Amino acid sequence: MKAKITLKDIARELEVSISTVSKALKNSEEISRDTKERVQAFAKLYNYKPNNIAISLKNKRTKNIGVVIPDIVHHFFTTVIRGIEKYANARGYNVIVCLSEESFDKEVINMEMLANGSIDGFIMSLSSETQEKSDYNHLKEVTEQGIPVVLFDRITNEVDCDKVIIDDELGAYQATNKFIDQGKKKIALITTDDYLSVSKARTKGYRKALEESNLGIDESMILKMPSMEMDEMAIKTFLNEKEPDAVLCVNEIFAVYSMRLVQEKGLKIPEDIAFIGFTDGVLSKYANPSLTVVAQHGEKMGEVSAKMLIDKVESEAEEETYQTKILEPTLVIRDSIAH
Amino acid sequence: MKAKITLKDIARELEVSISTVSKALKNSEEISRDTKERVQAFAKLYNYKPNNIAISLKNKRTKNIGVVIPDIVHHFFTTVIRGIEKYANARGYNVIVCLSEESFDKEVINMEMLANGSIDGFIMSLSSETQEKSDYNHLKEVTEQGIPVVLFDRITNEVDCDKVIIDDELGAYQATNKFIDQGKKKIALITTDDYLSVSKARTKGYRKALEESNLGIDESMILKMPSMEMDEMAIKTFLNEKEPDAVLCVNEIFAVYSMRLVQEKGLKIPEDIAFIGFTDGVLSKYANPSLTVVAQHGEKMGEVSAKMLIDKVESEAEEETYQTKILEPTLVIRDSIAH
């Protein structure tokens, strides 16, 4: 076991001072060509690499970014992480992932853990519990300490920071209009409770499209699930009673499960009933029939978030100016609607 | 913006020395009750939290663990990360995630980035390119430096370290036997090239089961995909020509896609043709019909890996003894086979 070599080791071995070694390795003009060559050769031979922690302490920069998300076993979040990781890595940053598991307390604990020097900034999406409680003090504390924060997807207006979202309202609006254009008359919405910022926006888009059409809104055609867990019975009853000819779902799972239910009843998709979901994951692609979805471009979102954060981290200026980037959703047409 | 407060700040404010503050906060017996109370009250008031980086430098312990995996957009890896994160967090560790994207070079770069003090140990699964090249010098260098490594799922015997795998051979063996027991005669295997350790083991289990039966092995019933990308045409041709009555697939996607193909031809699942896949992800659960799979228990695997790593990190002893934990796979029966 050969332990890592330090500047001190090199200095002792070559009988020069630590400062000389440090400068020589940085190719400083102060050091003679001769000494530089000796030091560099020695360093290369023993595979010297500066200790990241020491540099972090000196620079007060860790080159780590903290990502706090509710869940990692959701395709959307996974793609966001990938986008963050790719971009951050390219700029020399590492990504520390923490899961809040939709819990307010865990979100707070995770942030506290990281906020004491471990990271240069946060990228996060709020837990459902946090959105439900509307308690954002942990976020405010962090921003007040001067740690930059980028909020994505599940955001709040109560915190001053950069934000990245997709235009959920527009996505739902376009999807609903697609149904209307295709002559659908009984358009249902399966969503979750409104405290989730995204569900709220999607519901709004759905309503807007119906209001603008001559169909109008039938409140009973909206099914609100109390949580994100799927209540299979609720969906079954809803579909049987309401007999919609088109269904917009706020995620893939609601949609794919619903499709199976109506297929078992002998209905034809998309002739008798059409479906559009949110999130362009594996499920949509390989479902039978494949599911038309509003794609959220998670990877792009991750990239954009990471860029915003790192730019802020590396900017000396202490501008207190924050922006919200709104990404355009796109409708990925597959076999669950006519085309 | 109120900047973080340091020991030095408290010391100056209270007109004591830094060492006194440090000891007072640790409730040292050396310090008088009176001083301790003053210091602690002041620290609480200004919400003092020790700087993690400084502590890391002092202790030569970061309480970070590095996770290097090929891809995060695969359900299995995602569940492993969740298992790691949960367990590590409970023991006060953070998780730095790096993606190799199946590239040898990225794997090397990521490890080098982290190996200079950023982490206390690695948990990793090899990229396909690494397994293909059989070049493990980056792993050996790290272990020689005394940094503990735990390899999971995609492992190699050429590196001395702890390992966690599921018994892929057993899983495939049991799945194949299930087909045999149900009277299937033409049992196909759709897999990837053998350089992936898991595919190799699964193929072995498939062969073993067939050899032990009176069916014997028909090499043409094995379809090897050159990469993990799905070659839709190859699968289609294979299924049409070979007309198997049962198919074992090394992942979900191959299976779900194959199911759709044979359904389009009018075959009934599982009567005409049955399917079993690997990985118990969303796809299997919501496919139509739902897919029977060999569950890999990713979360458990992550937990076990994290426990092994942290135990080693925290053990003072420098025992050079490594173990390989083999987790039992379980068959999750769903509608793609008779039951």
Added chain:
DNA sequence: TGTTAACACGAAACCGTTTTCGTTATATTT
């Protein structure tokens, strides 16, 4: 020959902790 500039290098502070080892007072013992 004395002054000065350039060169090559080292000492030391600093980042924020922890910890060992003094060093004072004050209290106790003989």
Added chain:
DNA sequence: AAATATAACGAAAACGGTTTCGTGTTAACA
């Protein structure tokens, strides 16, 4: 009253770097 013990605290080194500011040597110049 002298010796010793104890309580309460501070100085300083250490972790591994970076960086500022000397400092000594040599060469060039007046």
